[in-house]
Amino acid sequence: MLYIRCKHKYMTWLRSIVLTAGMLGLVLNGPGLASAGVHPGHPAPDQGKPSLAIIIDDLGNGMKGTEQVLSLPAPISVAVMPFLPTTKTDAERAHSLGHDVLVHLPMEPNKGKKEWLGPGAITSGMTDEEVRQAVLNAIADVPHAVGVNNHMGSKITSDRRIMSVVLDVCREQGLFFVDSRTNFRSVAAQLAKEKGMPPVGNDIFLDDQYNLTHISKQMRSVEDRLKQGQDCVTIGHVGVPGLYTASVLKSSLPRLQGQVRLLGISDFVRNVWGWDPHAVQPTDKR
Numbered sequence: 001m002l003y004i005r006c007k008h009k010y011m012t013w014l015r016s017i018v019l020t021a022g023m024l025g026l027v028l029n030g031p032g033l034a035s036a037g038v039h040p041g042h043p044a045p046d047q048g049k050p051s052l053a054i055i056i057d058d059l060g061n062g063m064k065g066t067e068q069v070l071s072l073p074a075p076i077s078v079a080v081m082p083f084l085p086t087t088k089t090d091a092e093r094a095h096s097l098g099h100d101v102l103v104h105l106p107m108e109p110n111k112g113k114k115e116w117l118g119p120g121a122i123t124s125g126m127t128d129e130e131v132r133q134a135v136l137n138a139i140a141d142v143p144h145a146v147g148v149n150n151h152m153g154s155k156i157t158s159d160r161r162i163m164s165v166v167l168d169v170c171r172e173q174g175l176f177f178v179d180s181r182t183n184f185r186s187v188a189a190q191l192a193k194e195k196g197m198p199p200v201g202n203d204i205f206l207d208d209q210y211n212l213t214h215i216s217k218q219m220r221s222v223e224d225r226l227k228q229g230q231d232c233v234t235i236g237h238v239g240v241p242g243l244y245t246a247s248v249l250k251s252s253l254p255r256l257q258g259q260v261r262l263l264g265i266s267d268f269v270r271n272v273w274g275w276d277p278h279a280v281q282p283t284d285k286r
């Protein structure tokens with residue numbers, strides 16, 4: 001709890017409790033993971049529809065909403081922080097349920113408390129070799145990782161030297177990097193393109209305010225984007241907003257699954273960006 005807070009705002013959310021209780025009671029009749037095409041190699045039945053990847057950050061520390069997110073009957077990608085009490089169990093459980101796992105790599109922010117970073121963080125004072133080793137250590141600590149995204153990181157993602165090392169290590173390990181876009185000056189996408197990696201990043205934060213009204217509004221923004229034919233990556237969190245985020249996703253999934261290709265993030269980068277983690281020179285086909 002102490003470590004993991006992407007956001008700095010604490011919103012009043014008591015007014016949402018009644019709504020939450022109602023939404024949590026909804027029963028979802030969507031398809032199971034196997035029929036949702038989550039496993040690589042299964043032909044997707046909905047070619048031509050816009051693609052959606054849902055990433056939930058901040059797993060690894062037994063945070064509120066973890067179980068509700070993992071039990072969603074759709075491919076949800078989870079970003080698990082390294083070196084924390086439930087890092088291994090959350091990653092193993094997510095993988096066993098068919099969800100993609102990302103390493104949620106702590107990176108120094110411009111603002112925010114250092115204790116929110118968690119262990120193994122990338123900081124601006126590190127040498128290239130220290131960054132390289134820290135990324136390798138984090139990847140090694142999170143089982144089944146198919147990619148990496150940043151926890152916090154508004155300072156580091158705008159640092160060309162450090163991000164270059166981070167992306168090099170990802171690429172060498174056959175992983176892609178998802179920019180959470182905590183800083184509009186982030187160089188991650190540009191660098192990824194230069195290195196032949198998919199410049200994939202967050203399009204919409206679901207729960208940057210911790211209440212059901214806002215999260216539902218953000219979900220409608222996701223759907224509006226998809227209705228316009230645009231692919232979308234959206235990021236939510238376990239922790240303070242976790243139960244709200246899980247309940248909004250749960251009530252939205254039946255609708256989404258008819259309209260879009262709901263993909264794990266690895267299938268998303270494969271389908272949208274043409275990324276092949278085994279290729280020597282991955283191509284950017286967008």
Ligand SMILES: [Zn+2]
Pocket residue numbers: 005006057058104150151152
């Ligand atoms: Zn985070």
